[in-house]
Amino acid sequence: MKVLVFTNFGMGLFNFRKELLEKLISEENDVYVSLPYDEYVPKLKRLGCKYIESKVDRRGTNPINDMKLLIQYIKVIKNVKPDVVLTYTIKPNIYGGIACRITKVPYLTNITGLGTAIENRGLIQKITLSLYSLGLKNSTCVFFQNEFNRSFFADNNIVKGKTKLIPGSGVNLEHHKCEDYPSDDKTIRFVFIGRIMKAKGIEELFQAAKKVKEIYSNVEFDLVGASEEDYTKQLSELEGWGIIKYHGQQSDVHSFIKNSHGIILPSYHEGTANVLLESASTGRPILASRVPGCIETFEDDITGLGFKVRSVPSLVEAIIKFIKLPYHQKKQMGIEGRKKMEEEYDRKLVIDAYLQEIQTLVNEEN
Template identity: 55%
Template sequence: MKILVLANFGMGLYNFRKELLEELIKQDHEIYISLPNDEYVSKLEELGCKFINTPVSRRGTNPITDLKLLMKYTTIIRSIKPDLVLTYTIKPNVYGGLACRLANVPYISNITGLGTAVENGGLLQKITLFLYKISLKRAKCVFFQNKENKEMFIKKDIIKGNYKLIPGSGVNLNHYTLLEYPSNHNINFLFISRVMKEKGIDEYLDAAGYIKGKYPNTVFHIVGFCEDSYEGILREMQEKGIIKYHGKQNDVREFHKFSHCIIHPTYYPEGMSNVLLESAACGRPIITTDRAGCREIVDESLNGFKVKQQSSQHLIKTIEKFLKLNHKEKKQLGLEGRKKVEKEFDRRIVVDAYIGEINKALR
């Protein structure tokens, strides 16, 4: 069978869907991937995927650009004639879903997060939810990554057919193995994310400035692509010795090796935080926001701590709470996190759920 996958960037497709693609190729399906060209496309092609270069403005709201994307998807579907289409993230879900409806092709969508357009309310929220309603109407299955997203779509009468809750993208437990917990000489905190406001970087920097002054044996690391507005701030704080900025990295496991705790104070509307799943899999305690997509991964005081969103003071108090733990207690938090992801967030759970729905859709 021909299966077309619509996504918005190669890194996400490779890092979080690779095992599903491998399984589908193993089952002799012909896999086409439609997304913008990036450094991960060659890796996806090595798996056996056939690439179609498709520009996607991930955060843009220009209706002309979005109309062009709909037309592009329509052209691709007419050309390939897929037996099934899989869509991920907002724009492929919406415009890919519409294109599938027009072509009468079965499709399965994954709500990987609602995005700021829905989170912030107003006219843009109404437009986005309306587009979701018409684009998901004939989906063979809609996968949700957290309960709140699912309940909102039900409450707003956006979905009525087949839908399922899955544990985010899951985590590859063979790739993210349990790492030895580091010694207690210097305590290394780690922030892994795009450096942007909604990911909680302001709160992290506030906490780093306060904690570093009070506890000199702490080190605050930042890994991730930096948006222009934060470049100067990071440079200044690094020169003062408050933080260590490592830029964008391809393999974060090297940083988990020396980290004692992951701090993820995001208030971005995520489906399920892959950063937290990977960190827990490596046996690292978690401090994160008490919101959908994050709270599901933390059992309070068992494998980490939850903080109020956009509250630097609560984050500081929670970091101090963590610092007061002895080495054995910190290590135990990480071990409990590993147990939790093994039980609830193994990527095999997600792959199996997809294979089940794909087989039903292709009958």
């Protein structure tokens, strides 16, 4: 059969859905991926995917550009003639879904998070929810990564058909294998991995790192990720003062997780935070904001520590609490986190959920 995937960037598709694509290809399906060209497209091609460029303005609100995207998706569907379409992220979910409705092609939708447009109330939220209603109306199954998001869509009458809760994108337990915990030396290293943007809590992290460094000079803060908003000045100043070390975007974050004592994610909202799954799978404790998409990934005081979202004092308190924990307790948190990933977040669970829905479609067509 022909499977077509709509998404907005290659990194997420390759890093978090590669195993699903490989499985589909191994079963002799033709897999087409449509997204803006980036450095991950050659990697997707090497997997065996057929690439079709689509221009997705991820953060733009220009309706003309969005209508162009819809027309483009309709053309792609008519050219490929897929048996099923998989969509990820907001604009592909909306306009890919509408395109599938127009062309009468079955599609499966994955809600990877509410996104800032929905989190921030106002006109943009109302428009986005209305568009989502159109995009999801005929979806064969809508996958949600946490119960809060599913309830939100149901309560707002955005989705009325079949839904299924999956453990985020899952985690590849073999790639993110459990690593020995760093030695009990004087330095304690925290790492933040994510897009450098306000919604990830980067401003709270900047302030918290300053306060912690005033008390504990032996603590290091590594930041990894592309800067999607203009924090160039702050990053440069903080690095110059020895508060943080900024590594930019990295193709493989495992080594940064491995070398850390704990991961910090002060995000405002998530679908399910992949970086927390990867960190716990590697055997590293989690320090994360208590928001849907994060709270499900750790057990407070067992595999990590939670803190109040958008609160610098709460974040500082959690960091200092972790610093003061005995070495063996930090290490045990990582061990318990790995167990949780093995039991609840194996990526194979996500692959099986997709294959089951695709098989259901095949059976219905036959």
